[in-house]
Amino acid sequence: MAIHHGRGFASINYPIGMNLGGDPSQALVHSTPDGKFKVTLSSIDLGQGIKSVGRQLAAETLGVPVEDVFVDTADSDTGPHDMGSFASRGTHRMGNAIIRAATEARAQLLEAAAEELEVDASDLVTDGRGNIHVRGAPSRSISVEATATAAQFNQGRTLAGRGIFLVPLSEVDSVTGEMTPVSSFAHAALIIDLTVDDETGEVEVQNINSAYEVGRALNPRLVEQQLIGGAWMGVSHALYETTEPNYPERSHGPIDFNHYLQPGPGDTVPHHISVLERPAPDAPFGGKGPGEMCANPVLPAIANAVFNAVGVECDSLPITPEKVLRGIRANGGARPQGRPGA
Amino acid sequence: MKSPVTFRLNGSETAVFVDSGANLLDVLRRGCGDLSPKYGCGQGSCGACTVLIGGEPHVSCLVLAETVAGRSVETTGGLSNGPDLHPLQRAFIEGFAAQCGYCTPGMLMSAKALLDRNPSPTRSEVEEAISGNLCRCTGYEPIIDAILEAAKQRGAA
Numbered sequence: 001m002a003i004h005h006g007r008g009f010a011s012i013n014y015p016i017g018m019n020l021g022g023d024p025s026q027a028l029v030h031s032t033p034d035g036k037f038k039v040t041l042s043s044i045d046l047g048q049g050i051k052s053v054g055r056q057l058a059a060e061t062l063g064v065p066v067e068d069v070f071v072d073t074a075d076s077d078t079g080p081h082d083m084g085s086f087a088s089r090g091t092h093r094m095g096n097a098i099i100r101a102a103t104e105a106r107a108q109l110l111e112a113a114a115e116e117l118e119v120d121a122s123d124l125v126t127d128g129r130g131n132i133h134v135r136g137a138p139s140r141s142i143s144v145e146a147t148a149t150a151a152q153f154n155q156g157r158t159l160a161g162r163g164i165f166l167v168p169l170s171e172v173d174s175v176t177g178e179m180t181p182v183s184s185f186a187h188a189a190l191i192i193d194l195t196v197d198d199e200t201g202e203v204e205v206q207n208i209n210s211a212y213e214v215g216r217a218l219n220p221r222l223v224e225q226q227l228i229g230g231a232w233m234g235v236s237h238a239l240y241e242t243t244e245p246n247y248p249e250r251s252h253g254p255i256d257f258n259h260y261l262q263p264g265p266g267d268t269v270p271h272h273i274s275v276l277e278r279p280a281p282d283a284p285f286g287g288k289g290p291g292e293m294c295a296n297p298v299l300p301a302i303a304n305a306v307f308n309a310v311g312v313e314c315d316s317l318p319i320t321p322e323k324v325l326r327g328i329r330a331n332g333g334a335r336p337q338g339r340p341g342a
Numbered sequence: 343m344k345s346p347v348t349f350r351l352n353g354s355e356t357a358v359f360v361d362s363g364a365n366l367l368d369v370l371r372r373g374c375g376d377l378s379p380k381y382g383c384g385q386g387s388c389g390a391c392t393v394l395i396g397g398e399p400h401v402s403c404l405v406l407a408e409t410v411a412g413r414s415v416e417t418t419g420g421l422s423n424g425p426d427l428h429p430l431q432r433a434f435i436e437g438f439a440a441q442c443g444y445c446t447p448g449m450l451m452s453a454k455a456l457l458d459r460n461p462s463p464t465r466s467e468v469e470e471a472i473s474g475n476l477c478r479c480t481g482y483e484p485i486i487d488a489i490l491e492a493a494k495q496r497g498a499a
Contacts, residue, residue: 047441232481
């Protein structure tokens, strides 16, 4: 009886968004009379950070401080339409829509400022600190706040923008079956080191090393946070979580958090991440977003590492001690596969 | 039948009429308007409703409200002192220790109970202290790091 070490590798190409009848997102941007900007979305932020990233994208495009932008995702009944927060599409689809809406609002902001300064709007630039001035002449300036107030109360003008980003339906070629289901891919490669106890069948993940290519990491801390949490979820799916009963009776299955197995705070795994940035041409400032692929490569890498450790190929999840032990028994014992170069 | 219960909620004397058999979580949220403890599972397995009673962490969904009469109850709603955040809150924010945020109030209270009795815990003591709090987003690591960081900051202060 022994503890066997195993190493497994997996790499993925992950499609951003989907193409079932086209994949649109809409955004609206408008200013308040005191020069703050509201971004209205129906994207739902369930922790992945679309509110933070949307705020950054709008501020960058408008040319105003990020503190002066507020994202409202309150109500999908009254907000502009979005397909939803899934398919790792939020940053890419909604981000593009926000940039378009903010671009239109910025044009109106500059026109209103031009009227106040009695100059041409095309000569105006923003300083990103809440001011608009004539290019090359910082003293010929007006604040965003004063511009918004003038637009509202003197000019009778809205500072608002509409944006939609649509990846249209891709028709299937009737001869080849070829189509373009997505617009861009993100990539990842991940290595798992683990141990398998051939007496208990228990698998313990010891180390995760990964590289993720996410376009531009628009908010590096959020990207890292999402990757760490998502990898944990991948480990959880690979080794623990199932609604299936371990024994034939359905009633023996988990019905609550006490019996639905998940790794706890004592089961965290050191995870070293390298984020590779290759800005994507069709993505908002190049950012594709990590999304679902945080978890995806973890599962096959663990299955491969278990095979490497004891020679058991598990083709169903989760890889429970029972499955590992049955596999070892079917093989007539543990069959470590060795490691090239080790 | 309703009966009056008086206790200290985050340092303030609080009186509320409670139905017999009502749980503390329900009374805090509906009776006192303190929405900081969260309802997760309602059966004491997830820890989202964790509050401190006499400084000790309890899952408030399993505590009969009448049993806190005369006692002190602390919730995340009382952690900050006006605009001054508790070191744990600061460490959670700076360490990106929340994603969806639903477990965060429970995590903060379990962590506060730990740091109040053990100002410089080891990593495994932190893991033990939050072992009754489920998190589905972060993988726990940023939370553990944030609690250790808060302990360090408090030690330095």
